[in-house]
Every structure is written in structure tokens, then in C-alpha cells.
Amino acid sequence: MEQLPEGMSVKSAAPVDLEVSNLEAWYGESHVLHGMNLTVRKGELVTLMGRNGAGKSTTLNCINGLVRKRKGSIRFRDKDVLRATPEKIARLGLATCPEDRAIFASLTVAENLHLPPLLNDRGMSDEEIFDLFPNLRERLGTASGARLSGGEQQMLAIGRILRSGADFLLLDEPTEGLAPIIIDQIAATLKLLRARGYTVLLVEQNFRFAQSVADRHYMVDEGRIVDEFSNDLSDQTKNKIQQYLSL
Amino acid sequence: MEHLSIQLISGQLLIGIINGSFYALLALGLAIIFGMLDIVNFMQGALYMLGAFLAYIISQYLGIGYWGALIVCPILVGLFGIVLERVFFRAIYDLDPVYGLLLTFGLAIIVEGVFRIMFGSAGIPYAIPDSLRGGINLGFVLVPYYRGWVVLVSLVVCLGTWLAIEKTPIGARLRAATENPGAVRTFGINVPLMVTCTYGFGVGLAGLAGVMAAPIYSVSPQMGTSILIVTFAVVVIGGLGSIAGAIVAGYGLGIIEGLTKVFFPEASSTVVFVAMAVILLLRPKGLFGRMA
Amino acid sequence: MTTIVSHTTEARTKKRPVNLGLLAFLAMVILLAAAPFLVYPLLVIQILCFALFACAFNLLMGFTGLLSFGHAMFYGWSAYIAGHVAIKYGFTPELALLTGAGSSALLGLVVGGLAIRRQGIYLAMITLAFAQMMFFLAVQFHGLTGGEDGLQGIPRHKVFGVIDINSTDRVYWFAFAVFLIAFLAIWRIIRSPFGETLKAIRENEARAISLGCDTVRYKLVAFVLSAGFSGLAGSLKAISLQLATLTDVGWQISGEVVLMTLVGGIGTVFGPVVGAVVVVGLEQMLLGFDDWIPVIYGSVFVACVMFFRKGILGQIQRAFQEN
Numbered sequence: 001m002e003q004l005p006e007g008m009s010v011k012s013a014a015p016v017d018l019e020v021s022n023l024e025a026w027y028g029e030s031h032v033l034h035g036m037n038l039t040v041r042k043g044e045l046v047t048l049m050g051r052n053g054a055g056k057s058t059t060l061n062c063i064n065g066l067v068r069k070r071k072g073s074i075r076f077r078d079k080d081v082l083r084a085t086p087e088k089i090a091r092l093g094l095a096t097c098p099e100d101r102a103i104f105a106s107l108t109v110a111e112n113l114h115l116p117p118l119l120n121d122r123g124m125s126d127e128e129i130f131d132l133f134p135n136l137r138e139r140l141g142t143a144s145g146a147r148l149s150g151g152e153q154q155m156l157a158i159g160r161i162l163r164s165g166a167d168f169l170l171l172d173e174p175t176e177g178l179a180p181i182i183i184d185q186i187a188a189t190l191k192l193l194r195a196r197g198y199t200v201l202l203v204e205q206n207f208r209f210a211q212s213v214a215d216r217h218y219m220v221d222e223g224r225i226v227d228e229f230s231n232d233l234s235d236q237t238k239n240k241i242q243q244y245l246s247l
Numbered sequence: 248m249e250h251l252s253i254q255l256i257s258g259q260l261l262i263g264i265i266n267g268s269f270y271a272l273l274a275l276g277l278a279i280i281f282g283m284l285d286i287v288n289f290m291q292g293a294l295y296m297l298g299a300f301l302a303y304i305i306s307q308y309l310g311i312g313y314w315g316a317l318i319v320c321p322i323l324v325g326l327f328g329i330v331l332e333r334v335f336f337r338a339i340y341d342l343d344p345v346y347g348l349l350l351t352f353g354l355a356i357i358v359e360g361v362f363r364i365m366f367g368s369a370g371i372p373y374a375i376p377d378s379l380r381g382g383i384n385l386g387f388v389l390v391p392y393y394r395g396w397v398v399l400v401s402l403v404v405c406l407g408t409w410l411a412i413e414k415t416p417i418g419a420r421l422r423a424a425t426e427n428p429g430a431v432r433t434f435g436i437n438v439p440l441m442v443t444c445t446y447g448f449g450v451g452l453a454g455l456a457g458v459m460a461a462p463i464y465s466v467s468p469q470m471g472t473s474i475l476i477v478t479f480a481v482v483v484i485g486g487l488g489s490i491a492g493a494i495v496a497g498y499g500l501g502i503i504e505g506l507t508k509v510f511f512p513e514a515s516s517t518v519v520f521v522a523m524a525v526i527l528l529l530r531p532k533g534l535f536g537r538m539a
Numbered sequence: 540m541t542t543i544v545s546h547t548t549e550a551r552t553k554k555r556p557v558n559l560g561l562l563a564f565l566a567m568v569i570l571l572a573a574a575p576f577l578v579y580p581l582l583v584i585q586i587l588c589f590a591l592f593a594c595a596f597n598l599l600m601g602f603t604g605l606l607s608f609g610h611a612m613f614y615g616w617s618a619y620i621a622g623h624v625a626i627k628y629g630f631t632p633e634l635a636l637l638t639g640a641g642s643s644a645l646l647g648l649v650v651g652g653l654a655i656r657r658q659g660i661y662l663a664m665i666t667l668a669f670a671q672m673m674f675f676l677a678v679q680f681h682g683l684t685g686g687e688d689g690l691q692g693i694p695r696h697k698v699f700g701v702i703d704i705n706s707t708d709r710v711y712w713f714a715f716a717v718f719l720i721a722f723l724a725i726w727r728i729i730r731s732p733f734g735e736t737l738k739a740i741r742e743n744e745a746r747a748i749s750l751g752c753d754t755v756r757y758k759l760v761a762f763v764l765s766a767g768f769s770g771l772a773g774s775l776k777a778i779s780l781q782l783a784t785l786t787d788v789g790w791q792i793s794g795e796v797v798l799m800t801l802v803g804g805i806g807t808v809f810g811p812v813v814g815a816v817v818v819v820g821l822e823q824m825l826l827g828f829d830d831w832i833p834v835i836y837g838s839v840f841v842a843c844v845m846f847f848r849k850g851i852l853g854q855i856q857r858a859f860q861e862n
Contacts, residue, residue, distance in 0.1 A: 086429070086433050089305055090433055090435035091435045102427050106425070106426060109417050111423075112423075114419075116434035117436060119435060161434075174519050198492055221506075
């Protein structure tokens with residue numbers, strides 16, 4: 001493990017928001033996670049990287065309660081949530097932005113945005129969200145969420161979970177298939193969230209993007225964590241990462 | 248050719264609108280339940296019958312009249328439906344939706360059979376409430392107050408339900424949960440509870456229809472089955488997933504049935520099915536359907 | 540039409556079921572041949588007709604994966620047609636059977652053509668609705684069907700003009716022969732490349748389509764075959780038992796054939812026969828308690844759907860496969 005530079009030590013003293021130990025999970029008959037171990041402290045932005053099928057999305061879906069067949073331990077903010085329902089876990093302050101974005105076609109854009117209930121009064125207002133994603137303001141009147149472009153849907157998906165007041169975010173490949181200009185907007189948003197003290201667990205294949213926003217990276221392979229790096233990366237580490245991702 | 252007077256036509260049209268009111272209420276319940284649970288609730292007819300019988304029973308044994316029945320019976324039927332859902336439907340959610348149809352079919356036969364054992368097959372009369380007796384003579388047609396009341400209530404309930412689902416935030420949650428229940432749960436919304444309540448409402452609609460039907464059609468164990476099969480045709484015509492389709496097709500088919508009775512009486516019992524065949528040919532998804 | 544061979548476990552265990560199947564077939568033949576000496580022959584004929592009906596239904600539900608809730612229209616209307624031509628035109632039994640089965644196949648083509656493109660539940664509702672329409676038509680066209688009274692005293696003319704079947708014993712052998720021929724035909728269809736394609740469609744239609752199969756055509760053919768054989772069962776009933784009534788076109792019969800197939804084992808070859816025996820037997824046990832029949836039937840339905848989806852033979856088959 002690399003030495004953490006001076007500025008990072010504050011976060012290593014922060015309380016642990018999420019602790020996953022020996023997590024195993026199954027999708028139907030298929031044994032997808034073989035013992036995940038990871039920790040996320042309050043205020044960190046941590047990424048899960050790895051090839052397709054490594055188990056990154058499954059890990060997120062175990063944390064938020066959607067995957068039911070699992071063993072091991074998941075502690076969120078000091079509570080054991082292994083057996084908790086997704087809605088209970090959400091109310092502890094967890095929000096998910098799934099890989100398929102889950103924009104509802106039978107809802108208007110406005111209804112999509114306002115769907116998640118407010119968990120507390122610390123959520124962002126509509127105005128603040130439109131400042132982050134100006135396109136959404138224009139498209140607010142659209143009759144169906146399905147009519148938005150991929151980038152707009154991603155912005156909507158992120159925007160709506162910022163309204164609720166949840167401060168631990170699970171983001172699954174937010175930049176996938178998006179134009180660079182929108183990726184930049186998302187990067188700016190994540191940096192803003194970090195500054196405000198949000199905790200983020202991010203699944204990303206785009207390593208450059210991950211590097212621009214994260215504190216730490218986990219490498220996932222075949223349902224396990226196989227390596228961990230801080231964001232201060234030597235060339236040697238970068239090569240290692242490329243190897244993991246390309247095999 | 249019979250003498251086609253305006254009285255004859257308006258009279259049958261009125262009957263058609265009344266029948267259509269019941270078709271719409273039952274089809275609405277079916278559409279809501281199918282949208283939420285992916286189950287075609289074959290019990291809808293039996294629950295309609297249950298609503299009518301409960302109205303009769305609480306009138307006979309508890310002295311509760313029509314107005315009380317109008318509130319109590321839909322709630323009782325809704326609760327009964329929820330209990331059945333918890334006990335039986337949980338087992339089959341992950342299976343092919345066809346099993347849902349078979350399960351509810353079996354339950355429907357049981358309920359109908361039990362009531363036949365308890366009450367026999369003859370129709371039991373249920374009186375029109377005193378305050379709604381009589382009617383208003385519009386010159387070309389006599390509109391009994393009770394029938395007018397039935398049409399009014401069903402219009403209000405249907406439109407109200409449609410508005411609630413399509414235009415309110417709670418309706419938005421329902422629509423979203425129909426599309427992707429997992430994602431909705433991750434926002435902190437208790438989807439299982441919402442599903443149960445919605446199912447209870449859909450079932451309660453059948454109970455409400457039953458109470459209102461009791462004074463018109465009298466109360467018998469088999470009253471559910473015949474209307475249910477027509478309701479299926481209505482739902483196919485309107486489009487299985489569509490709330491608006493159920494309502495429009497329900498009233499529409501009631502009216503078409505009524506008019507057919509005037510102009511082509513032999514076809515009146517089959518016209519609904521012919522209409523279904525035509526829709527299947529021309530617009531297979533149904534009038535408002537979104538699903539294949 | 541391209542054919543697709545299914546790579547399911549059924550293909551791998553094909554060797555065993557052939558011998559097991561032969562044994563089962565012989566057992567069935569022996570039992571059915573002995574039955575009229577032990578049980579009232581007309582009752583066994585009723586079982587034969589229902590068994591054939593259930594086998595035809597199983598072709599559609601068990602092997603193609605399509606639930607029709609209106610098969611009574613094929614069974615019942617064919618009974619009317621066969622009865623009508625026997626009475627009015629003196630058709631000999633084999634001609635009456637062919638006419639009845641043919642008319643049902645035609646009806647199956649029309650209904651199937653309209654309904655087949657829809658997904659499973661829709662199909663069930665559409666067939667139920669069409670069957671109800673056919674019921675109302677049966678009431679209306681009482682010149683053809685006898686209305687509320689039905690067709691009674693349908694004559695049993697000589698088969699091929701020479702074979703006399705006008706006694707209970709003789710008509711039993713006639714019904715038995717027809718049943719066996721039809722059963723073997725259905726079995727042959729199931730085991731043919733066509734049947735394998737149907738099974739592939741049942742298991743994963745999307746995959747079958749992606750492999751180039753015109754699934755709509757296959758499903759329609761299965762529907763027509765199922766309708767035709769159901770019609771054969773209905774016609775057989777009309778000629779053997781000399782009766783065709785409104786009950787035969789009612790929705791209860793549609794439900795009963797589903798029940799027989801479910802109890803016996805969906806997707807097994809002999810399951811429908813076992814199911815027919817069980818259901819008719821149940822009905823016999825409940826004689827005098829007519830009111831309880833719907834409650835018992837419904838309960839068996841619910842119990843099967845919740846706990847016993849494979850049916851009797853399905854469970855046995857699974858037990859064999861696990862050894």
C-alpha cells in the first residue's frame with residue numbers, strides 16, 4: 001500500500017460509513033461474490049474498478065439491499081444491514097444511481113426528479129440541481145423521461161438522488177457512453193459533493209475519470225478485492241491497473 | 248322491422264351506460280391489479296359477487312342498510328383480497344404469470360362454490376334504498392334515480408382513480424414501481440406496502456361494484472362469472488396495462504351492447520366478443536395498450 | 540420451416556423414457572382394456588374422451604407453453620357438429636369424427652390466427668372470451684345444437700358402413716380404438732422434430748427466434764392440432780355417449796381440462812390420461828354432493844398451483860431423473 005500524502009490523513013481518521021466483510025452473493029444459481037472486503041470512511045470518494053463481470057455492480061446491489069441471496073456482513077453507519085430491506089437502508093441515508101439509470105418512461109421529467117422522498121432537510125433544492133446540470137432546467141417540462149438523451153438521463157438520475165438528502169451515494173458507471181462535455185459536468189459535480197462532505201462509492205471503468213475525482217481505488221476481480229491504491233499513483237501502479245483492466 | 252322509437256333507443260342506451268359502468272369499474276380493478284402485480288385476477292368476478300352478498304348479509308343480520316354497505320363492503324372485500332394475496336399469491340410471484348391466472352381461477356371457483364352451498368343458486372333480491380327510489384321523466388326516457396346514481400358514482404370513481412394515478416405524486420410512485428420496483432425501493436419508498444394497498448384498492452373496486460349492482464341485478468353466486476368474462480374482453484380491447492383503456496372500453500362496450508340490443512338483438516350477447524376480435528385484427532395492442 | 544433440436548435434459552435422457560414410455564403405454568392399454576369389465580363401460584368411455592381431450596390440450600400447454608382457457612369451444616362444438624351430421628345426414632361414425640375434428644381445426648385456425656401473437660396471459664383471456672362467445676352461439680343456434688336441451692339420442696351408424704357398434708360393449712372398443720390411434724398420433728407429434736421445436740419455443744422463445752425459427756407459424760400449427768384433436772375427443776363423446784349438450788361448451792369444461800392436465804403432469808406424455816382418471820374419479824366420488832364439486836375442484840387447482848406444479852407424473856419423472 002502506498003504512503004498517503006499529508007492532506008489525506010484527515011479522512012483516514014473519519015468514522016467508517018460502510019464496512020463490508022466476507023460478502024458472498026448469488027444471482028440465481030450463479031455465485032458472483034466470493035468474499036468482498038471493503039471499507040469506506042465518511043467523506044471519502046472510493047472507486048471500485050475491474051473488468052466486466054467482476055462483481056462491481058453486484059457489490060453495490062448488495063449494499064443497497066436489492067440482491068437478497070447473500071452471506072457475510074454489511075455494516076452501514078454502524079448498523080447491520082445484511083437482512084434489511086432496500087427502503088430501510090435508503091432511509092439511513094443511502095442513495096443509488098444504477099447503471100441503467102432507471103429513468104421511468106411513464107413519468108414526466110419533473111415527476112422523475114421529484115420521485116425520491118425527502119429523507120431530511122439537507123437535500124439540494126431544484127435550483128441547486130439546475131445549477132449543476134443546466135440542461136435539466138430546459139427539459140423539465142418533457143412529458144416522458146424516456147425522451148431524454150443518455151446524458152440528460154444520467155444528469156437526471158444523479159440530480160434526483162441529490163434532492164433527497166441522502167449523503168452516501170452509490171454510483172454505477174455514471175460516465176458510460178457519455179460525451180466528454182457531460183463527463184466533465186459529472187466530474188465537477190462529484191468534486192462539489194466531496195467538498196460538501198458526501199461519501200461516494202463509485203463503480204467506474206473509465207480510469208482517467210476515476211483518477212480525477214477519487215481518494216482511493218479498489219480493484220475487483222472474480223468477486224473479490226484483489227488490490228487497493230490511494231489516488232497518488234506511481235507509473236508502476238498505473239501499469240498494474242492497466243493490466244488488471246485489460247486482461 | 249320493429250318500430251325504432253327514440254324511447255326504445257334511449258332506454259337501451261341507458262341500460263348500456265349502466266352495464267358499462269360496471270364493466271368499467273371491474274376492468275379498472277383488473278387493470279390496476281395487473282399493472283401492479285402482473286397477475287390477471289380471475290377473482291375479480293367472485294369478489295364482485297362477494298361485495299353484493301356482504302351487502303345482503305349485513306342488511307339481513309346486522310341491519311346495516313345500503314349507505315353503510317357502500318362504505319363497509321368495499322373495505323371488507325379489500326381486506327379479504329389482501330389476506331388472500333398474502334397467503335396465496337406470495338408463492339407464485341416469481342413464476343410464469345400464467346400460474347397467477349390459474350391460482351386466482353381456482354380461488355374464484357372455491358368462493359363461488361362456497362356461496363352456492365350456503366345460499367343456493369337462486370337470485371336474492373336486494374332493495375333499492377328509499378332515498379333513491381323513483382325516477383325523473385325526461386320525456387323521451389325515464390331515468391330511475393338509482394341507475395343515475397350508479398352511473399354518477401362509477402364515473403366519479405373511475406375519473407378520480409385515473410387522475411390520482413396519472414397526475415398525483417403518489418400516482419407517480421405507483422407508475423414508477425410498476426416499471427422498476429427495485430429502483431423505487433432504493434429511494435426509500437416501501438414498495439411492498441404500496442403494492443398491497445393498491446391491490447386492496449383494486450379488489451375494493453370490485454366490492455363497490457357488487458354493492459351497487461345488488462339492487463339492479465339481484466344477488467346470486469354466479470353473478471360474477473358471466474360479467475367477468477365480458478370484462479376480460481373489455482380489458483383486451485382497452486389494452487391490458489392501461490387505466491384509461493379499461494374505463495373507455497368499459498363504457499364504450501356497454502353502450503355498444505345497448506345499441507346492438509336495439510338494432511340487432513340476436514347479436515347482443517356476442518357483440519362484445521366480436522368487437523374484441525375486430526380489435527385483435529386491427530389494433531392488437533388494444534385501444535390504449537402499451538404491451539404486446 | 541427450420542427445425543431446432545432442443546438441447547435440454549429431455550434430449551439427454553431420451554434413451555430411458557423410450558423404454559419407460561413403452562412400458563407405460565402397455566400398462567395403459569392393458570388397464571383400459573380391462574376397465575370396462577371392472578367399471579361401468581360408459582364411464583370409462585367418458586374417461587377416454589376426456590383423456591384424449593387432455594392430451595390434445597397438453598400438446599398446446601405442456602409442450603408449446605401456451606395456456607388456452609377456452610378449449611371447451613373445440614370440444615363442445617365438435618360434439619354438436621358430429622351429432623348434427625350423424626342425425627341429419629346419417630354420417631357414419633368415422634365421417635362424423637372427421638367432420639367434427641375438421642371443424643374444430645378450422646375454428647382453431649381462426650381463433651389461433653387472432654390470438655397467437657399475444658403473450659401468455661392475453662392468450663388465456665382471449666380464448667376464454669371466444670369460448671364464451673361460442674357458448675352463446677350454441678344457445679342461439681338451437682336448430683343446430685338443440686339449445687338448452689342439446690342433441691340427444693345421436694345415432695351410432697355402422698363404422699365404414701359395415702361394422703356395427705350399437706351396443707355398449709362394441710362402442711367401447713370403437714372408442715378405445717379411436718383413443719389409441721389418436722394418442723399414438725399425438726405421441727408421434729411430440730417426439731418428432733416439429734415437437735422438439737415446440738419444446739424449444741416453450742423453453743425460450745426469444746432464443747428460438749434468434750435461431751431463425753418462425754415461432755408464430757409453429758405456435759399456430761400447434762394450436763390448430765390441439766384444436767383438431769380436442770374436436771376429435773368431442774366428436775367421439777357425441778357418437779359414443781350419444782349426447783351433446785351446452786355443458787360441453789361451458790367455461791367449466793375449459794377449466795376442467797386445465798385441471799386434468801395440471802394434476803396429471805403438464806408436459807408429460809401420459810400425465811393427461813392420469814389426470815383424466817383422477818378428475819373423473821373425483822367427480823364420481825362426489826356424486827350426490829354436486830354442490831361441493833366446485834369447491835373441491837378449486838381446492839385441487841390451488842393446491843396444484845402452489846405445491847404440486849409438476850403434477851403426478853411430473854413428480855415421478857423428476858424422481859427418476861434425479862436417480
